[in-house]
Amino acid sequence: MIAVSVVVPVLNEAGNIPELAHALVRVLDDLCQREGLPEDAFEIIFVDDGSVYASWKLIEAHFLRPFSRDGCGAAPR
Numbered sequence: 001m002i003a004v005s006v007v008v009p010v011l012n013e014a015g016n017i018p019e020l021a022h023a024l025v026r027v028l029d030d031l032c033q034r035e036g037l038p039e040d041a042f043e044i045i046f047v048d049d050g051s052v053y054a055s056w057k058l059i060e061a062h063f064l065r066p067f068s069r070d071g072c073g074a075a076p077r
Contacts (some may be wrong), residue, residue, distance in 0.1 A: 003035075004042040014054040014068060015044070021062070 006024055008018065019046065029044040043074070046055045 002041060003037050003044050004031065005045060006042070007047060009046045010046050010048045010055050010059070012051045012052060012053045012055060014051070014058050017055065017058050018062070 006028070008020065008024075024044050029039065031037075032039060032041050044063075046059045048052075048059060
């Protein structure tokens with residue numbers, strides 16, 4: 001069960017994503033350990049709204065479940 005969700009808006013931030021992601025994982029791991037939650041009790045959601053640089057490719061390469069939505073369609077169920 002997800003207890004903590006962190007949503008990170010991304011627009012042309014490829015250079016900052018790895019450091020931010022690692023810092024968030026460290027903080028959230030510590031939180032889970034302190035609160036007695038399982039390791040998978042958190043999620044980090046990166047929302048890329050049309051970066052023209054390598055932001056989305058970087059997210060895809062380093063994270064397990066990338067989801068891309070082009071245009072104005074609805075999110076998957």
